[in-house]
Amino acid sequence: MTDATLPDPVRPTGTPLLPPSGAPLPPPTRAEYCVIACAEAWRDNGEVLASPMGAVPSVGARLARRTFAPDLLLTDGEAMLVGPDGTPEGWLPYRRHLAMVTGGRRHVMMGASQIDRFGNQNISCIGDWERPARQLLGVRGAPVNTLNNPVSYWVPKHSTRVFVEKVDMISGVGYDSAAAAGPTATRYHRIPRVVSNLGVFDFATPDHSMRLASLHPGATVAEVLAATGFEPTIPDEVPYTREPTPAELQLIREVIDPRGLRDRGVPG
Amino acid sequence: MSDKTMTADEAVSRLRSGMTLGIGGWGSRRKPMALVRALLRSQVTDLTVVSYGGPDVGMLAAAGRIRKLVAAFVTLDSIPLEPHFRAARQSGALELTEVDEAMFMWGLHAAANRLPFMPVRAGIGSDVMRVNPGLRTVTSPYEDPSTGIRETFVAMPALRMDAALVHVNRADRSGNGQYLGPDPYFDDLFCEAADNAYVSCERLVDRFDDAVPQTLLVNRHSVTGVVETPGGAHPTSCVPDHDRDEPFQKLYATTPWPEFTERFLYGDEKAYQSAAQAWHEERR
Numbered sequence: 001m002t003d004a005t006l007p008d009p010v011r012p013t014g015t016p017l018l019p020p021s022g023a024p025l026p027p028p029t030r031a032e033y034c035v036i037a038c039a040e041a042w043r044d045n046g047e048v049l050a051s052p053m054g055a056v057p058s059v060g061a062r063l064a065r066r067t068f069a070p071d072l073l074l075t076d077g078e079a080m081l082v083g084p085d086g087t088p089e090g091w092l093p094y095r096r097h098l099a100m101v102t103g104g105r106r107h108v109m110m111g112a113s114q115i116d117r118f119g120n121q122n123i124s125c126i127g128d129w130e131r132p133a134r135q136l137l138g139v140r141g142a143p144v145n146t147l148n149n150p151v152s153y154w155v156p157k158h159s160t161r162v163f164v165e166k167v168d169m170i171s172g173v174g175y176d177s178a179a180a181a182g183p184t185a186t187r188y189h190r191i192p193r194v195v196s197n198l199g200v201f202d203f204a205t206p207d208h209s210m211r212l213a214s215l216h217p218g219a220t221v222a223e224v225l226a227a228t229g230f231e232p233t234i235p236d237e238v239p240y241t242r243e244p245t246p247a248e249l250q251l252i253r254e255v256i257d258p259r260g261l262r263d264r265g266v267p268g
Numbered sequence: 269m270s271d272k273t274m275t276a277d278e279a280v281s282r283l284r285s286g287m288t289l290g291i292g293g294w295g296s297r298r299k300p301m302a303l304v305r306a307l308l309r310s311q312v313t314d315l316t317v318v319s320y321g322g323p324d325v326g327m328l329a330a331a332g333r334i335r336k337l338v339a340a341f342v343t344l345d346s347i348p349l350e351p352h353f354r355a356a357r358q359s360g361a362l363e364l365t366e367v368d369e370a371m372f373m374w375g376l377h378a379a380a381n382r383l384p385f386m387p388v389r390a391g392i393g394s395d396v397m398r399v400n401p402g403l404r405t406v407t408s409p410y411e412d413p414s415t416g417i418r419e420t421f422v423a424m425p426a427l428r429m430d431a432a433l434v435h436v437n438r439a440d441r442s443g444n445g446q447y448l449g450p451d452p453y454f455d456d457l458f459c460e461a462a463d464n465a466y467v468s469c470e471r472l473v474d475r476f477d478d479a480v481p482q483t484l485l486v487n488r489h490s491v492t493g494v495v496e497t498p499g500g501a502h503p504t505s506c507v508p509d510h511d512r513d514e515p516f517q518k519l520y521a522t523t524p525w526p527e528f529t530e531r532f533l534y535g536d537e538k539a540y541q542s543a544a545q546a547w548h549e550e551r552r
Binding site for chain 2: 078079080091093094095098101102124125129130131132133134135136137138139140141142143144146147148169170171172173177178180181182183184185187188189
């Protein structure tokens with residue numbers, strides 16, 4: 001449940017926020033569409049903790065906090081709740097963070113080494129659990145997260161290795177597993193979205209299986225199908241992930257992530 | 269009041285092979301590494317280790333001292349995957365009880381409160397239940413007023429330990445411990461959940477005159493021994509005394525274990541600290 005540490009640098013005084021008069025902004029990159037898609041996960045969440053893990057979700061959460069979701073809480077990646085400029089506003093050591101999870105006033109965006117059509121997620125190990133071919137992190141807080149507060153996922157490289165028919169170890173609980181486990185599991189269980197470098201996915205289907213919700217501009221349905229190890233529901237008309245506004249682009253590029261951490265590891 | 273100060277080797281001399289041993293800190297943060305190094309110098313083995321795992325688990329696993337590990341993860345934080353823990357798992361060298369972070373915390377609470385278990389929502393529906401066939405559930409005797417349902421939870425068993433090892437910023441001779449960083453982690457719970465607890469510290473103090481009250485988290489009634497060992501969390505972080513030694517941690521993660529032990533773990537704690545310092549000086 002460790003958040004990615006991404007410093008939120010203060011813009012040096014005197015740096016112009018607006019480009020030279022009339023100069024057009026360079027068009028959004030794929031990573032910037034991913035940032036927008038991640039930020040949108042926290043829209044209308046109200047006064048809850050946004051827990052982004054990874055650089056792109058971190059930029060997205062900060063963008064949401066500075067624009068359309070000003071009541072969000074954010075941490076410094078350690079034990080403090082901080083405002084947009086990094087000023088502390090509260091204390092959240094791990095023991096209190098776990099209470100925030102079970103209290104439900106949190107929306108986390110985790111990574112996924114594997115994810116399946118019903119949103120079961122694995123970060124524990126690849127292969128047979130008894131003697132794994134590749135030991136990964138362990139389940140971490142994925143079980144407690146998924147049963148207690150909304151959990152979205154971020155996958156920087158959409159591939160058939162990640163989007164699999166069946167995960168090797170259910171760390172984060174998917175819709176079918178929650179339903180099978182009964183009301184204790186389903187009561188607060190919700191997976192709002194999965195964001196990858198190709199598009200946005202949700203579970204808005206009758207059986208809560210994965211659906212393509214939007215494509216990032218430049219990506220195609222064929223690309224998604226080729227990189228997915230199961231057949232997600234593809235609506236007749238697939239919308240594109242929305243365009244960032246000029247103000248959002250400037251916030252991303254000049255204020256929140258001037259070093260361009262969002263671009264690392266996000267294939268176009 | 270009794271003087272509980274002792275050396276790291278004296279603390280470890282009270283441990284026995286086969287014990288269940290809790291290790292405080294979190295990942296690569298404020299781990300009692302000097303006590304772990306003393307363990308590596310001893311013959312103590314066949315341990316059941318209970319830890320929010322970091323290089324403590326990695327080193328003990330590399331040295332073949334762990335029979336069974338109880339953990340939610342093992343990580344070096346800035347290096348996500350712990351190489352020696354991975355190797356041990358992939359070769360089947362240790363038994364694992366894999367639980368969720370919150371299940372782990374409630375297991376500590378149960379032990380500290382002398383309860384056999386605590387009910388936890390986490391774990392239901394996940395493969396934590398599959399890989400721990402001994403885990404039982406418990407059904408609430410109360411109907412939920414809104415749903416009318418009596419919910420079923422994981423009965424997380426108490427994580428009772430024979431001994432706990434933790435590292436704090438300051439301690440006094442009677443075993444009161446103070447943390448000065450942003451997060452206490454779960455060190456107080458580890459001490460309360462163990463039959464004996466050994467607290468190492470950056471600096472021994474006579475009094476806590478100007479202490480912020482909430483920093484005095486570890487109380488002497490739950491502590492058996494106190495060890496003063498500056499740099500005792502190295503290479504993990506121990507803020508504000510020192511940050512994580514990232515270059516050294518990277519060296520640890522990329523050096524074959526026999527080579528690492530030969531260069532840094534051949535002698536006592538003083539030799540280790542000198543060897544680490546010498547390595548840094550060579551890099552300049």
